[in-house]
Amino acid sequence: MKRMLTAALLAAIVAGTGAFAEAKTLEEILKDKGVITEADLKEASEKNDLAYYKPGRGITVESRDGNYTAHIGGRLQARYTFLDEDLGQDESSFTIRRMKIWLQGNVFSKNLTYKYQQNLNETEDAYAAYKFHDAFALQVGQAKAPQGRQELTSSGSQLFIDRSLANDTFNLGRDIGLSAEGEVMDHLLEYMVGVFNGNGPNQGNPNNQHMLAGRIDVNPLGAFKMDEAGWPEDKPLLNIGAAYAMQTMKADDMGEIDGDNDLLDKALDIDGIDAAAFTAAFGNELEWDVWTANLHAKWLGATFGAEYYKLNAEPAVGSDWDADGYYVQAGYQVIPKTLEVALRYSEIDSTDANAFEKFDKSEVQGAVNYYFAKHNAKLQADYTAVSDDLADSNDDNIFRLQAQVIF
Structure with a gap:
């Protein structure tokens, strides 16, 4: 002593x-x-550094017992796009596609977590969660609703510069609500279920109708990360998932919808109408539900993903209608962890005679990705050929180049 x-x-x-x-x-x-x-x-x-930096995670400040942590980081995506239009003027444009800053960590306990994420001038994620057990955690606040796997996969971990045409038509985006999630048997089975306002991010609910959404994933060969790139795996991985969501929209929801919910904005096209137009088209309410199912696999630098979306809309006045869409994509890392090539086909269809919004489009895409430090520093290029069967001479060609840095 x-x-x-x-x-x-x-x-x-x-x-x-x-x-x-x-x-x-x-x-x-x-x-x-x-x-x-x-x-x-x-x-x-090893426990001396209470403040340190880790690429991809940002700056971390923590207590020695780990019960208090704060991670501060961000992601920048700078993009160039050339659009060759059949109709209209060609466009050549530089944009900042995403500039996100996040703060996340835990307080009082390693099980009580929080996250706040800001994209330029818009709040994206803002929630607190408590994990009672691996099989059960509760979360309250704003985050992505449990639906399609591609939408739930971070934009920073995509195989292409952006998500597919089908996803960008039928996804639910972020919303405010209460959800539960968990996993059993070392991620063999994962689930997410929740109740939300149903009008998109940063929006309240003007009535007593909520959106219900739930998702289940089965990983028979081991845990399958939300990452579309084909990192070399020492064993094959397989993910099979399905999701379901439903809601009853009312006239007073009009004007309270944020366009981040693409199902409302694009597939149903009710984002821009007012209460009078809603009542004239659908009566006093519009019920909708959407199913999704996906299959994803990885092995030895190869990656595969496919997802299907099925929407049914049933108005109080008039006949109901259906719309659907899907994508199939594959990639291969020619040089492991460095150079990757990919192909994707996606299609959406809403040609039912009763559909409020009609569309029949498809896209073919090819991509090349170069990784300097996995997703933390990468350069992506892709080419897209869009075909619109409901519009004459409206087949577009798009070239995009994007640099991403996660810090």
């Missing part, structure tokens, strides 16, 4: 007087005095 007190006193004197240009830590002094071993020093040193 005397040796430990002496060593501690010596450390305090050195720190207080600045006697050395580079003062030793208390652990190093205890090691020099023979109080602790080299192994003890290594373990203590």
Whole structure:
């Protein structure tokens, strides 16, 4: 005990007087005095840094027991797009597609987590969650509703520069509500279920009708990360998933919808109408439900993904109608962790005679990805040929080049 007190006193004197240009830590002094071993020093040193930086995770500040942590980071996507239009003027444009800053971590316990994410001037994620068990966690606030797998996969982890035509027509985006999620048997089975306002992010609910959404994933060969790239895996991985969502829209929902919910904005096309137009078209309400199903696989640098969306809309006045869409994509890392090539086909259809919004489009895409540090630093290029069967001479060609940095 005397040796430990002496060593501690010596450390305090050195720190207080600045006697050395580079003062030793208390652990190093205890090691020099023979109080602790080299192994003890290594373990203590690993916990010495309470503030540090990790690429892709940002700056971390934490308590020694890990019950309080804060990760501050962000993501930048700078893009160039050339659009060759059959109708109208060609476009050549530089844009900042995404500039996100996030703050996430835990407080009081490792199980009580939080996240806040801002994209330019718009709040995206803002929620708190508590994990009671691997099989059950509760989350309240704003986040993505549990639906399609491609939508739930971060925009920073996509195989292409952006998500598919089908996803961008039928996804639910972010919403405010209460949800539960969990996994059992080492991620063999995962689930997400929740109740939401149903009008998109940063929007309240003007009536008592909520959106219900749920998703289930089965990973028979082991945990399958939400990452579309074909990183070399030492064993094959397989994900099979399905989701269902439903809601009854009322006239007073009109004007309260955020376009981040593409199902309302594009597939149903009710984002831009007012209460009078809603009542004239559908009566006092419009019920909708949407199913999704997906199959994803990876092995030895190859990646495959396919997802199907099926929408049914039933108005109080008039006949109901259906719309659907899908995508199929595949990629292969020609040079592991460095160079990747990919192909994708996607199609959407809403040609039912009763449909409020009609569309019949498809896209073929090819991509090349170059990774400097996986998704943390990468350069992507893709070419898209869009075909619109409901419009004459409206087949567009799009070239995009995007640089991404996650910090």
